[in-house]
Amino acid sequence: MMIKVMVFIVILACAGPFFIKGPDGKPLLTIDEIMADLSPANLIPNAVKSAADPSAPALTKVYRWQDENGVWQFSDNPNDAPGAEVMELDGKINTIESVAPQPVTKSPTAIPGVATVSPGQAAELMDTVNNLQETIDQRKADMDALSGMQR
DSSP: OHHHHHHHHHHHHHHHHHHSBOTTSSBSOOHHHHHHHTSHHHHSOHHHHHHTOTTSOSEEEEEEEEOTTSOEEEESSOOOSTTOEEEEEESSOOOOOOOOOOOOOOOOSSOTTOOOOOHHHHHHHHHHHHHHHHHHHHHHHHHHHHHTOOO
């Protein structure tokens, strides 16, 4: 019984647009509209239509050159860089609009977060390091003595 009701609802949902009237008083869907959508011209994707377009240029000029870092750059606009070449490619190619590169900032010469120490402060810093090492050695000896593992 439940399956019959579900089949009836599906049939009603498919047939309903042919009988329900729109705001203009005409049915929402007609057989002619379905047949027009199923015509061979509408079944071919737009990408295929444009690839078969006879008005596409036979050749496309592309310019290439190496930048100061040795990276090859390509453009459809001429470039005055030394060694720039013109390449003629089949006109039925896909092209993508390029984005202007962001300027490269030079990395700092010093390691970030590391402060330099003047020669006058170097002796004081070495004393602090030596005192710290002595403290660490003393604590290790105390822990070894407590655990009975003294050598």
